[in-house]
Amino acid sequence: MKFNKWTVALAALGVVSLASAAKAEEQASPVMTALAATTISGYVDTSAQWNFGTGNANNPPYKFGGESKADGFNLDVIQLRIDKPLDEQDWAAGYRADLWFGPDANTLGTQSSLSTGSSDFAIRQAYVALRVPLGTGLDFKMGVFDSVVGYESVEAGNNPNFTRSYGHSIEPQTHTGLLASYRFCDCFSAAFGVADTVGPKINERAFPTQQAPANDKVESSKTYMGSAAFTAPDSWGFLSGSTLYSGVVWGFASGKSGVDANGDPLPPEGNVVNFYAGVTVATPVTGLRLGAAFDLLKVKEQEAESWALGGYVSYQATEKLSFHGRMEYLDDSTPVLRANYVNADGDVIPPVKLDKCLAVTATVQYDLWKNVISRLELRWDHALNNVDSFGGPNVNQPDQQNAWMVAANVIYKF
Numbered sequence: 001m002k003f004n005k006w007t008v009a010l011a012a013l014g015v016v017s018l019a020s021a022a023k024a025e026e027q028a029s030p031v032m033t034a035l036a037a038t039t040i041s042g043y044v045d046t047s048a049q050w051n052f053g054t055g056n057a058n059n060p061p062y063k064f065g066g067e068s069k070a071d072g073f074n075l076d077v078i079q080l081r082i083d084k085p086l087d088e089q090d091w092a093a094g095y096r097a098d099l100w101f102g103p104d105a106n107t108l109g110t111q112s113s114l115s116t117g118s119s120d121f122a123i124r125q126a127y128v129a130l131r132v133p134l135g136t137g138l139d140f141k142m143g144v145f146d147s148v149v150g151y152e153s154v155e156a157g158n159n160p161n162f163t164r165s166y167g168h169s170i171e172p173q174t175h176t177g178l179l180a181s182y183r184f185c186d187c188f189s190a191a192f193g194v195a196d197t198v199g200p201k202i203n204e205r206a207f208p209t210q211q212a213p214a215n216d217k218v219e220s221s222k223t224y225m226g227s228a229a230f231t232a233p234d235s236w237g238f239l240s241g242s243t244l245y246s247g248v249v250w251g252f253a254s255g256k257s258g259v260d261a262n263g264d265p266l267p268p269e270g271n272v273v274n275f276y277a278g279v280t281v282a283t284p285v286t287g288l289r290l291g292a293a294f295d296l297l298k299v300k301e302q303e304a305e306s307w308a309l310g311g312y313v314s315y316q317a318t319e320k321l322s323f324h325g326r327m328e329y330l331d332d333s334t335p336v337l338r339a340n341y342v343n344a345d346g347d348v349i350p351p352v353k354l355d356k357c358l359a360v361t362a363t364v365q366y367d368l369w370k371n372v373i374s375r376l377e378l379r380w381d382h383a384l385n386n387v388d389s390f391g392g393p394n395v396n397q398p399d400q401q402n403a404w405m406v407a408a409n410v411i412y413k414f
Contacts, residue, residue, distance in 0.1 A: 090133035151293035223251025
C-alpha cells in the first residue's frame with residue numbers, strides 16, 4: 001500500500017505504526033470513495049433596486065419582492081448545493097442538499113413546523129435519489145424537493161428575468177414526500193408524487209398536531225401531484241428542442257392567504273388545486289426563443305380563484321449579451337396574494353384587491369465576468385379597472401395604479 005509523506009514521517013518518529021495506518025486507510029477508503037463523487041456548488045445573489053415614487057407599503061406582491069427590497073442594496077440569498085447525482089448504473093443512488101442563507105431564505109418558508117420565527121436560513125431541497133432498473137429506469141426522490149409545476153425556477157439565475165412572475169407567486173414551491181419520474185422515450189417523460197401537504201413547511205401535516213391543532217384532516221390525508229413533458233425530436237427541424245409541459249398539484253395548504261410583513265406572498269389556506277401548462281418554442285431565428293405559461297390556483301374553503309397568463313421572449317444576441325421580455329396578465333379578484341392587515345388598535349383592515357393587473361418586464365443581461373450573471377431590469381405593473389393598488393406609505397391604502405421599478409442583479413455562480 002502506498003502511504004502519503006506525512007504518514008511515513010509520523011511512522012519514522014514512532015507516533016504511528018504503518019500497520020495501523022494501513023488499517024485506517026482501508027477503513028477510510030469507502031468514505032473517500034463516496035466523497036469523491038460528491039460535488040459542491042452554489043451561488044451568491046445580490047441586487048440593487050429603485051422603486052419610482054414615494055411609499056413602498058403596497059408594492060406589487062410577487063414572490064421575493066416587497067417593501068424590504070425597495071430603494072436600496074440587497075443581499076438576496078446564498079445557496080450552497082452538496083450533491084451526488086445519479087450515475088448510469090442500474091441501481092444508482094445519490095442525494096442533494098440545497099441550503100439557503102440570507103433574507104430570501106425567510107420567504108422560502110420551508111422551516112419545519114417545530115421552528116419558530118425566521119433565521120435567514122432554510123432548506124430548499126434535501127432528498128435521497130434512487131433508481132430502479134425498470135425499463136429505461138424509474139427514478140425516485142424522497143425528502144424535500146421543488147414542485148413539479150412552474151415555468152420559472154426558485155433560483156433567480158435560472159430564470160430569464162430577475163423578478164418573479166405572478167404565476168410563479170401563486171404556485172406551490174416545495175414538498176416533503178416521494179416523487180417518481182420515468183422517461184418513456186427521448187420525447188416524453190412523466191412524474192407522479194405524494195407529499196404531506198402542498199408545502200412549503202417541512203414535515204408539515206394536514207391533520208391536527210400540537211403545532212397546528214386547527215387542522216381538520218384525517219391522518220391519511222396527503223397531497224398528490226403529477227406532470228408530463230413532451231420535447232420535440234430532431235426530426236421537427238427548427239422546432240427541435242421545443243417543450244410542452246403540464247402539471248397539477250392538489251392537497252391541503254396551511255397558513256393564511258396574502259402577504260407577510262415584507263409583502264411576500266404566503267401560501268393559501270385550505271384545500272387547494274394548482275393547474276399549470278407551459279410551452280417553450282424554438283424559432284427559425286438563431287438565438288430567439290418564445291414561451292408561454294398558464295397558472296390557475298383554486299382555494300376551496302375561500303371559494304377563491306386566481307390565474308395568470310404570461311408570455312416570454314428571449315434573444316441571445318452574442319455569447320455574452322442577451323435580451324429577455326415577459327408580459328403577464330393576472331386575475332386575482334379574490335385576493336389570494338394580499339391579506340388582511342391589523343393596525344395598532346387591533347382593527348382588521350380588509351385587503352385592497354389587486355383585482356386585474358398587467359405586468360411588463362424587460363431585462364438586459366451581459367455576462368462580462370466569468371461565472372457572473374449581471375443584468376439590468378425594468379418592470380411596470382399596472383392595475384386595471386381604474387383601481388389604485390400600489391404606492392402610498394400606509395398598508396392597504398394605495399394611491400397609484402402604476403408601479404415602476406428598475407433593478408440591477410449580480411449573481412456569482414461557483
